Every structure is written in C-alpha cells, then in structure tokens.
Amino acid sequence: MKPFVTHEGLAAPIMRVNIDTDTIIPSREMRHVSKRGLGEGLFAGWRYLNGDRKKREINPEFILNRPGYTNASILLAGSNFGCGSSREHAVWALLEYGFRAVIAPSFGSIFYHNAMRNGLLPVRLPEPSINALGIDAGAPDPGRIIIDLQNTTVSSDTGRRFRFNIEPIYKEMLLQGLDAIEMTLKHKELIEKFQAADRQRRGWAYLR
Amino acid sequence: MPNTLFEKIWQDHLIADLGDGSSLLHIDRVFLHERTGSIALRGMTEKRRQVRNPGHVFCTMDHIIDTFPGRGDKTTMPGGRQFITRTRRETKRAGITLFDINDPRQGISHVISAEQGIALPGLTVVCPDSHTCTLGALGAMAWGVGSTDCEHALATETLRIVKPGQMGVYLQGELAAGVTAKDVILHLIGKYSASGGSGFAIEFHGPGIRKLPLEARMTICNMAVEFSAFTGLIAPDEATLEYIAGRPYAPAGEDREAALAYWGKLHTDVGATFDKELYLDLSQIDPSVTWGTSPQHVIGVSGVIPDPGQELNATARQGMQRALDYMGLNAGVAIASVPLDAAFIGSCTNSRLSDLRAAAGILKGNRIAKGIKAICVPGSGQVKQAAEQEGLHEIFLDSGFEWREAGCSMCFYAGGEGFSAGERVITSTNRNFEGRQGPGVRSHLASPVTVAASALSGHITDVRTLGVHT
Numbered sequence: 001m002k003p004f005v006t007h008e009g010l011a012a013p014i015m016r017v018n019i020d021t022d023t024i025i026p027s028r029e030m031r032h033v034s035k036r037g038l039g040e041g042l043f044a045g046w047r048y049l050n051g052d053r054k055k056r057e058i059n060p061e062f063i064l065n066r067p068g069y070t071n072a073s074i075l076l077a078g079s080n081f082g083c084g085s086s087r088e089h090a091v092w093a094l095l096e097y098g099f100r101a102v103i104a105p106s107f108g109s110i111f112y113h114n115a116m117r118n119g120l121l122p123v124r125l126p127e128p129s130i131n132a133l134g135i136d137a138g139a140p141d142p143g144r145i146i147i148d149l150q151n152t153t154v155s156s157d158t159g160r161r162f163r164f165n166i167e168p169i170y171k172e173m174l175l176q177g178l179d180a181i182e183m184t185l186k187h188k189e190l191i192e193k194f195q196a197a198d199r200q201r202r203g204w205a206y207l208r
Numbered sequence: 209m210p211n212t213l214f215e216k217i218w219q220d221h222l223i224a225d226l227g228d229g230s231s232l233l234h235i236d237r238v239f240l241h242e243r244t245g246s247i248a249l250r251g252m253t254e255k256r257r258q259v260r261n262p263g264h265v266f267c268t269m270d271h272i273i274d275t276f277p278g279r280g281d282k283t284t285m286p287g288g289r290q291f292i293t294r295t296r297r298e299t300k301r302a303g304i305t306l307f308d309i310n311d312p313r314q315g316i317s318h319v320i321s322a323e324q325g326i327a328l329p330g331l332t333v334v335c336p337d338s339h340t341c342t343l344g345a346l347g348a349m350a351w352g353v354g355s356t357d358c359e360h361a362l363a364t365e366t367l368r369i370v371k372p373g374q375m376g377v378y379l380q381g382e383l384a385a386g387v388t389a390k391d392v393i394l395h396l397i398g399k400y401s402a403s404g405g406s407g408f409a410i411e412f413h414g415p416g417i418r419k420l421p422l423e424a425r426m427t428i429c430n431m432a433v434e435f436s437a438f439t440g441l442i443a444p445d446e447a448t449l450e451y452i453a454g455r456p457y458a459p460a461g462e463d464r465e466a467a468l469a470y471w472g473k474l475h476t477d478v479g480a481t482f483d484k485e486l487y488l489d490l491s492q493i494d495p496s497v498t499w500g501t502s503p504q505h506v507i508g509v510s511g512v513i514p515d516p517g518q519e520l521n522a523t524a525r526q527g528m529q530r531a532l533d534y535m536g537l538n539a540g541v542a543i544a545s546v547p548l549d550a551a552f553i554g555s556c557t558n559s560r561l562s563d564l565r566a567a568a569g570i571l572k573g574n575r576i577a578k579g580i581k582a583i584c585v586p587g588s589g590q591v592k593q594a595a596e597q598e599g600l601h602e603i604f605l606d607s608g609f610e611w612r613e614a615g616c617s618m619c620f621y622a623g624g625e626g627f628s629a630g631e632r633v634i635t636s637t638n639r640n641f642e643g644r645q646g647p648g649v650r651s652h653l654a655s656p657v658t659v660a661a662s663a664l665s666g667h668i669t670d671v672r673t674l675g676v677h678t
C-alpha cells in the first residue's frame with residue numbers, strides 16, 4: 001500500500017448525502033475479476049450522459065468534467081459517503097481515477113475501512129467545517145487543500161485550518177503504508193494458542 | 209459484571225488487543241460468492257497466500273449467474289462467465305466447498321448460510337458482501353467486509369477491527385395485519401435516517417422481536433447495513449434453536465449438547481447497558497414504501513410524498529429534490545396512486561419461504577394488472593423446492609408472475625438483465641439507489657405482500673385495502 005503522509009491537491013465538492021458505492025462505481029462497470037480497470041467507471045451514472053460503455057458521452061454539467069476540476073485529487077462530500085454495498089471497487093475506482101482523500105462528515109463503515117486498507121484517506125469533518133474550507137462548486141477554479149496526516153489537519157488556501165480525528169491504528173498503517181495481512185501473519189503463534197484454548201471452550205464451533 | 213450479547217461474543221473471539229485502538233478477532237466462518245469472492249481468491253493466489261482453514265470457508269454462485277430456467281455458465285451479464293469459471297477453479301484449488309449452479313443447495317449466500325447451518329449463534333461470520341448482517345438474526349456476529357479484509361480473514365482466520373459502539377433497539381407491541389418485518393426496518397430507517405446506526409452494532413431486543421419468526425428477524429437484520437450499522441443481531445431463543453436443529457453444518461450429538469449450553473448464555477444480561485437506545489412500538493407501524501433514492505426516503509403507504517421545502521437542512525433538502533426528480537414524482541401526491549411498470553419479489557431481504565407464502569396468499573386466484581412485468585425469484589434452491597411442494601409456484605404463475613431459479617437476479621443491475629430506464633418497479637429488495645436496478649430505473653422498496661398487492665392493481669397499493677390479510 002502506498003503510504004499517505006501529506007497531500008496537497010485540488011478539491012472537488014459533491015455535497016450530497018448518502019452517496020452510495022453503487023453510485024461511486026455501478027455494478028455494470030465491474031466486468032472483470034480484477035481490482036484494476038475501474039477508474040473509467042467512477043461515478044459513471046453521473047459522469048456520462050448515456051449508459052452505453054462503447055460510446056460514452058461526457059456530461060458537461062458533472063463537476064469532475066468541468067475545466068479545472070478534472071485533476072481533482074480530493075473529494076468533498078455529504079454525510080454517509082460510501083454507504084451501501086461492500087464493494088472495495090469503490091475505493092479502487094477512486095484511487096485509479098486519481099483521488100487520494102475524501103472529506104465528509106461521516107462514512108459508510110465498510111467503505112471507511114476499505115479506504116484505509118488501500119491508502120485512500122477518509123477524513124471526517126463536520127459539515128460546517130467542510131463548507132468553511134471555502135471550496136465552492138460554483139467557483140470557476142477549484143480550491144487547493146493540504147492534508148497533513150501526521151498532524152491530522154486539513155487546511156485550505158483560503159487560510160482555514162481544521163483538525164480531524166483518526167484511529168491510531170489507521171494513522172500508523174497509512175503513514176507507513178503497512179499491509180495488515182503481513183502484520184497479522186506475524187501473530188501466528190498467538191492465533192494458534194487462541195485456537196487451541198478455543199477448541200476446548202467452543203469445540204462445537206470447529207467443523208474440522 | 210452484566211454484559212451485552214455483543215460484548216459476550218466479542219470477548220470470546222478476542223485474540224489480542226493490538227494496543228492501537230484495534231483488536232485482533234477470531235473469524236469462525238467465511239462465506240464467498242462469485243462476484244467479490246472470486247476477486248479475494250484471486251488476490252490470495254497472486255500473493256501466494258494459503259487459505260488457512262478451507263473447512264470453514266464456503267462459496268456460492270448467486271450474483272452473476274442467470275435465474276432463467278435451464279441456466280448454465282452462460283449469463284446475460286457481460287463478462288460474467290469469467291467470474292463463474294474463475295470461482296470454480298479458485299475454490300477447487302483452495303479446497304473450499306462450493307454450492308455450484310446445479311447444486312440443490314445453491315442460493316443467495318445469506319439465505320443459504322442460515323439454511324445450511326453454516327452461520328450459528330455465537331459465531332463470527334464474514335463475507336465480502338454488505339448484507340452478511342442478515343445472519344445476526346441467528347445470534348451470530350456477522351458483517352460485510354471488503355476484498356482486502358476478506359483475504360485477511362482467509363489467510364489468518366482473524367480480522368483487525370476497531371470495536372463499534374453498541375446500540376439497543378427495543379421493540380414492543382405487535383404488528384397489525386398487513387404489516388411485516390420489512391415495514392419495521394423501513395420505518396426505523398425512515399425515522400432515524402440512513403446513517404442512524406452509524407458506528408454501532410445494534411441488538412434488536414424486547415418482546416416485539418421475540419414474537420417474530422426467524423425469517424422475519426432475518427429481514428430486519430438484513431437491512432441493518434441500510435441503517436449504516438456495523439451489524440444487527442438478535443439473541444437466540446427457543447425459535448432459533450428449533451430453526452437450527454438438524455441443519456447440515458449445525459452441531460449434532462454431543463457437539464449440539466455443548467453448543468446448547470453455550471448458546472443458553474448468549475443474551476444481554478439484566479443491568480447491562482448500551483451506548484445508545486431506541487424504541488419502536490410495532491403496533492404503530494403502517495405498511496411502508498420508499499418514494500426516493502435512499503432507504504430513508506420512506507413513508508406509510510397511505511401517506512403523501514413529502515415536500516423538500518419543509519426540510520430545514522439544505523443538503524438534505526437538495527437530496528430530497530434530486531430524489532424526486534430522479535423518481536419522476538411530485539411532493540404532495542398520495543404514494544398509493546403511483547402507477548407501476550414492474551414488480552419484483554426476491555433478494556436476501558425477502559425471498560424465503562414465509563415471504564413467498566405471504567405474497568402467494570395475496571395473489572391466489574387473482575391476475576396481475578395488464579402491462580405489469582412481475583418476477584418472483586426464490587432465495588435458494590431449497591426455498592424453491594419447498595415452495596413448489598406447496599404449490600406456490602402455480603399461484604405465482606397463474607397470477608402472471610415469472611417463476612425463476614434461485615439467485616440475486618434483478619435485485620441489482622450488472623449490465624445483463626434489467627428493467628428499462630424510466631420504468632417504475634415495486635420491489636422487495638433492500639436498495640433503491642439511483643441505477644441500482646438499471647440506469648434510470650425507479651425502485652420503490654416494500655414488503656412482499658405490498659409488492660403482490662401492487663402488482664395486482666398496477667399501482668402502489670395498501671395491502672390492507674384488499675380485504676385479504678396476512
């Protein structure tokens with residue numbers, strides 16, 4: 001996993017509540033047994049005017065299609081971002097498109113977890129703080145935001161600065177780009193010890 | 209010290225506190241399906257990782273396979289065959305039990321994992337699918353994970369998780385005629401919003417839940433994720449133990465005795481507290497139906513579509529207006545007058561035998577309205593078989609419904625079979641998101657009896673007005 005330490009980038013606001021993972025990457029865009037090839041399908045229902053994959057027609061109204069916003073790497077959104085389906089494809093699609101962070105008042109719990117596992121930083125800030133960053137969808141040019149994970153701050157080029165909360169486990173893993181599976185595999189003995197005792201306690205729970 | 213049900217299961221699976229706010233938890237069962245399980249298994253293969261205990265891992269085909277009679281590996285979903293053949297190959301290589309297309313036990317993962325006795329009270333169960341929480345109805349701690357965490361569980365039989373808060377939802381009173389478990393969970397989400405359960409594991413408890421049969425409890429827990437909860441669970445009782453008895457993977461003989469002794473302790477003790485508590489009086493709930501594109505956009509079927517102008521929060525107001533635009537509806541209109549194009553009964557929310565029986569009770573002797581496309585998809589091969597033994601399939605077919613093979617079918621759209629843009633569907637599924645059942649498709653979530661009643665009249669209908677009560 002690519003570490004996340006600080007990131008400075010352009011921010012695109014899609015301030016809608018309950019943006020679900022079906023919307024982030026529709027099922028019809030997940031055509032292969034693969035974690036790649038998903039960036040093009042990101043927000044497909046909003047980004048393109050027609051459902052036809054072969055001749056996509058760009059929706060000029062959609063914020064990510066507007067001049068200046070195409071290079072956005074930070075997404076601002078309403079509460080409960082990433083609710084719905086557990087598809088990790090939503091995270092992979094955001095990353096492949098070029099996003100490094102999403103800032104929202106709250107996140108769907110599976111999405112939040114999936115994002116952390118892949119180095120996409122989900123930042124929780126209250127809605128008034130997000131608004132106060134001064135990133136306005138109506139502005140001709142996108143605003144810039146700096147996210148500093150070590151100091152857990154988000155600052156905008158309008159001079160606003162906010163602190164956010166992140167669980168220590170996630171902060172550490174992101175800063176160092178650690179792989180959770182590798183780390184857990186090192187606890188092999190602990191797991192074996194647990195299972196030996198557990199078989200005594202809950203033998204019925206073991207099929208073999 | 210008095211403990212909650214969740215706390216007891218948590219403690220018995222806690223391998224280590226990792227000292228960074230997360231815990232290493234033992235995972236007892238992993239369930240996979242061909243859509244996301246195939247990707248997790250491929251990830252394992254690419255990294256040359258072994259499935260640590262294949263005996264505790266199961267896989268089904270439900271999402272991508274067709275549900276037409278006579279189906280095979282060929283599917284209407286573009287690129288779908290690859291998911292099917294890859295899943296078959298990877299499960300075989302890993303030594304995982306696969307409920308393949310023609311296996312009589314095949315079905316929607318969350319339906320068959322209960323049916324086969326794979327999910328049990330007190331077990332931790334994960335699946336790369338958000339509706340895994342359905343199994344909380346058995347008293348299992350079950351939740352959906354992403355592919356990376358699924359690989360983690362496969363490789364280590366553990367997961368690292370940050371402990372969620374605990375919420376109690378206390379249910380009292382009895383459901384009125386025509387009102388079902390689906391209406392309960394829709395009502396709850398409507399009342400407290402689609403993020404009302406965010407950050408919590410929810411225990412549904414109280415006398416109201418005890419009176420509900422197991423399958424109804426599954427419907428409630430199924431949509432805990434639509435409430436943004438980590439999971440939902442219900443303490444096992446006599447009804448649960450009866451449900452489990454004799455299921456293929458459930459403990460038998462001496463193991464069953466030991467399990468029964470263990471399960472007897474799986475309840476929230478008197479004096480234990482939740483971080484947050486909600487109450488619902490079941491007798492006050494009406495048949496419910498969604499009008500918008502979030503499960504929180506819900507009203508009683510006798511109500512009118514709300515006016516976004518009345519909503520004080522600007523973001524929520526815009527969300528409501530956008531939903532009305534997508535749905536092609538106006539504020540102030542009676543929801544029960546809205547005309548339909550299609551009706552769908554199926555999905556892990558409402559495709560079990562009791563759901564099909566209830567819907568058939570409404571359809572019996574009647575024909576669906578002209579021009580309505582109506583489909584019934586049983587949740588598993590065994591549900592289908594049991595329904596056919598009772599003759600339910602004839603009732604569906606005689607009324608004008610299609611009768612399909614088990615699977616997820618048109619609960620979601622993946623580029624294959626789907627409804628058409630602009631079509632309005634009343635559906636017993638769990639998600640009414642934009643495009644969920646096809647680009648531009650307008651989905652109204654409701655109970656199977658409301659779907660059946662609406663299919664008969666051709667517009668959204670209050671089942672209580674038909675004079676046939678369930």
Ligand code: SF4
Nearest residue numbers: 339555556616619620
């Ligand atoms: S029936 Fe629908 S919600 Fe349930 S697992 Fe299948 S696709 Fe998901």
